Every structure is written in structure tokens, then in C-alpha cells.
Amino acid sequence: MSTFSHIALLGFRQALTTSLSLPIELLEACNQQFTRRRQRPPIKLELLSLDPPPLATSGGLVLQADQWLDAEPESAPWPVPDILIIASRWRHPLRGGAQRPEVKQWLQQLASHGCELCAVGTGSYFLAEAGLLDGRAATTHWHYFDDFENRYPRIKLQRDHLITEAGKLYCTGSVNSAADLVIHLIDRHWGADIAHQVTQQFSPESRRPFANQAYRSEHNLRHGDEVIALAQSWMHRHFGDPIRIDDLAQRSGLSQRSFQRRFQRACGQSPLQYLQQIRLDSARELLQNSNLPVEEISALCGYTDASYFSKLFKQMNAIAPGQFRQNVRRKLFSADDRFYEGQD
Incomplete structure (x- = not known):
């Protein structure tokens, strides 16, 4: 787990305001969690601008950048943060400075x-x-x-995914997906508990787990069977829909027997076991982070029979869905109560 990180956000004229403000709010909320626990906030945030001040965003807001990157990297070295978040642009993206040679060189250096x-x-x-x-x-x-x-035929564009991960390079298709990515980074660097606390402040019912929507190059191809990797990816995107294993096999161009055998060899579990794991992991997230009824969560996770869902959930977690929700909520609010003791 990381102890300290320098995170920079790169803005420019007509940047989409929320593509800067929402990551900043989430990361500041992370710092606040550490302050509440009387620990040193782990994140140094910095707003960089490719354009001279003032930095006017698409929403008409004027932001005060910490640095204006107006010099060649050789003559005045630009910062090297641990994480850089690049804003989205309201108009055509190439007008934001992406083609400037010094910007390309700086990104390559990072x-x-x-x-x-x-x-x-x-x-x-x-x-x-x-x-x-x-x-x-x-x-x-x-x-x-x-x-x-x-423009970029050598890039493997993923039209069906809102998040992609290729090593340490992340792309998102929307600001909402960027929020999911930031939560994922908080989880990875500072722990699931901090990420959960931050999520609670920002509409947890609408947050989608990173693993359920991201295309992860290394993860999808680590077993070397691209046909099965594509099937896994499809299952992650459609786990809430009715899914038949024979339909998955047909979609993969394989007989059901060959599909089952290749999936087991690649993933170490059957397609049905893999699908159940995706669904029940998503159910755990919803039980913990939303107020949706168990019956609705069952339906959202692909189970039309709520009693069958409850049975499967208990088999995997040794506890019924309703009791699981009570337990995790009790732990959450007990922790909050302990913090507030003596604060009046």
C-alpha cells in the first residue's frame, strides 16, 4: 500500500469541468479520511495547465492552476508526478494541445x-x-x-468498454467511468476501507465496480487463450442478462464441450462457476453500498428467483444476503461512531 503520492491533473482551455473537479473531489475525500483518522493525508494534489492563466473550462468556471507548463521540458523540467489525470475536452480533443511536441515528450518521459x-x-x-x-x-x-x-489504426480501440487498462495506462469513456477508475486507484494504493468510505460520499448506488467494466490487457490475456478472454469480457459486461453456456460457446465459435474444456483449462473453473462468481461479487457490492431490496439486487445480478439467489449467496459467503448487509453496515457505522466519540 502506498504511503504518499503526488497526483497531478492536466487541464487546458475548454476542458470539461467535471473531468477535473470530480477526480479532485474524490481524491480530497481520500485525504479527509486520513485526516479524520489523525493520519497524514497521503496525496499531494496539483493542477497543471497547458495554457496561460486564467484556465477557463467548458462550464465557464475559471480555475487557478498550480503550474502553467509554458516552457520546454529541457530548459525548465516539468513535474514528474506518480499519477497524472488528463482532462477531457468539450470540443475536438486535438485542439487542447495534444499535438504539441513538448507535451508528447513530457508524457513519454512520465x-x-x-x-x-x-x-x-x-x-x-x-x-x-x-x-x-x-x-x-x-x-x-x-x-x-x-x-x-x-487516426490511430495501431491502437486496439475497445468500443464496448468504458475503462481500459494497459499496464500503467488507463483510458475511460466518460467522467462517470473516470470516477470509478479513481475509486479503483484509491482502493489499490490506500486500501478497500478508504475506497469504500470515499464511495459512500458520492452516490454509491451508481458506482460500478472497476473489475466489472474494465478491459484489462494483462488480465484478459494472461492465460493465452484469446477466445476465452473475449468470452470472459462478455460475461463481465452482461452478467445481469440471461446467459446460457451453450450460447456462449456458439458466440465463441466452439462446441459446448470444447468451450467448457478450454474455459476450465484457461481459468481453473467452469464457465458457470465463473459467471456465478461475477454475479455474487456484484451482489456483495450492491448489498454493501446501496439500499436496494434483496429481490431487486437478485434481478440486477441475473437471478430471476430471489430464493435461489439467496441460497447461492449463502453457499458462497456462509451468510444470507440480508444478514450480510446488516453485518457490514454495523461495522461501518460502529467505526464512524468510534471516531466521533469525544469530538463534541
Whole structure:
């Protein structure tokens, strides 16, 4: 788990306001959780601008940037943060500065230093122009799919995914997906408990687990069977729909027997076991982070029979769904109560 990180956000004229403000709010909420626990906040946040001040966003807000990146990297080295979040642009993304040679060079330098580069929406054009996405999976805002694919034919555009992960390069198709990505980064760097507490402040019912919507190059291909990787990806995106294993086999161009055998060899479990795991993991998230009735959660996770769902959930978790919700909520609010003791 990380102890301290320098996280920078890259803005420019006509940047989509929420592509900057929402990640900032989430990361500041992370810092606040550490302050509440009387620990040192782990994140240093910095807003960088490619344009001279003032930085006017698409929403008409004027932001005060910490640095204006107006110099060549050689003469005045630009910062090297641990994580860089690149804003999305309201108009065509290439007008935001993605084609500036010094910007390309800086992004290449960041990648070589191990910086995690996170592009929100059309911010993916910055990574594409720097050549960092060649041969890798990426996504962008849906309106620019065709343009992106035509300009960068060497990039593996993922039209069906709102988040892609290729090593330390992340792309999201929307601001909401960027929020899910930021929660994932908080989870990975500072723990699931902190990520959960931050999620509670920002409409937890609408947050979708990162693993259920991200295309992860290394994860999807680590077993080397691309046909099965595509089937896994499809299951993650459609786990709430009625799914038949023979339909999955047909979609994969295999007989049901061959599909079952290859899936078991690649994943170490049957397709049905894998699907049940996805569904029940999602049910756990909803039970913990939403107020939806158990019957509705059952339906959202692909189970038309709520009693059958409850039976499966208890088999996997050794506890019924309703009791699981009570237990996790009790732990959550007990922790909050302990913090507030003596604070009046």
C-alpha cells in the first residue's frame, strides 16, 4: 500500500469541468479520511495547465492552476508526478494541445518513469499522440470512436468498454467511468476501507465496480487463450442478462464441450462457476453500498428467483444476503461512531 503520492491533473482551455473537479473531489475525500483518522493525508494534489492563466473550462468556471507548463521540458523540467489525470475536452480533443511536441515528450518521459497515466474521455488523444497506446487497448468518448480509430489504426480501440487498462495506462469513456477508475486507484494504493468510505460520499448506488467494466490487457490475456478472454469480457459486461453456456460457446465459435474444456483449462473453473462468481461479487457490492431490496439486487445480478439467489449467496459467503448487509453496515457505522466519540 502506498504511503504518499503526488497526483497531478492536466487541464487546458475548454476542458470539461467535471473531468477535473470530480477526480479532485474524490481524491480530497481520500485525504479527509486520513485526516479524520489523525493520519497524514497521503496525496499531494496539483493542477497543471497547458495554457496561460486564467484556465477557463467548458462550464465557464475559471480555475487557478498550480503550474502553467509554458516552457520546454529541457530548459525548465516539468513535474514528474506518480499519477497524472488528463482532462477531457468539450470540443475536438486535438485542439487542447495534444499535438504539441513538448507535451508528447513530457508524457513519454512520465511513462518511462513509471507514472500512471489516466485519460478521461477524449484525454486519450494525448496518450495516442505521444505514441504510448500503439499496440495497446484504449477507449475514448463514444462520439469520437470513428475519428480515433481512423487516426490511430495501431491502437486496439475497445468500443464496448468504458475503462481500459494497459499496464500503467488507463483510458475511460466518460467522467462517470473516470470516477470509478479513481475509486479503483484509491482502493489499490490506500486500501478497500478508504475506497469504500470515499464511495459512500458520492452516490454509491451508481458506482460500478472497476473489475466489472474494465478491459484489462494483462488480465484478459494472461492465460493465452484469446477466445476465452473475449468470452470472459462478455460475461463481465452482461452478467445481469440471461446467459446460457451453450450460447456462449456458439458466440465463441466452439462446441459446448470444447468451450467448457478450454474455459476450465484457461481459468481453473467452469464457465458457470465463473459467471456465478461475477454475479455474487456484484451482489456483495450492491448489498454493501446501496439500499436496494434483496429481490431487486437478485434481478440486477441475473437471478430471476430471489430464493435461489439467496441460497447461492449463502453457499458462497456462509451468510444470507440480508444478514450480510446488516453485518457490514454495523461495522461501518460502529467505526464512524468510534471516531466521533469525544469530538463534541
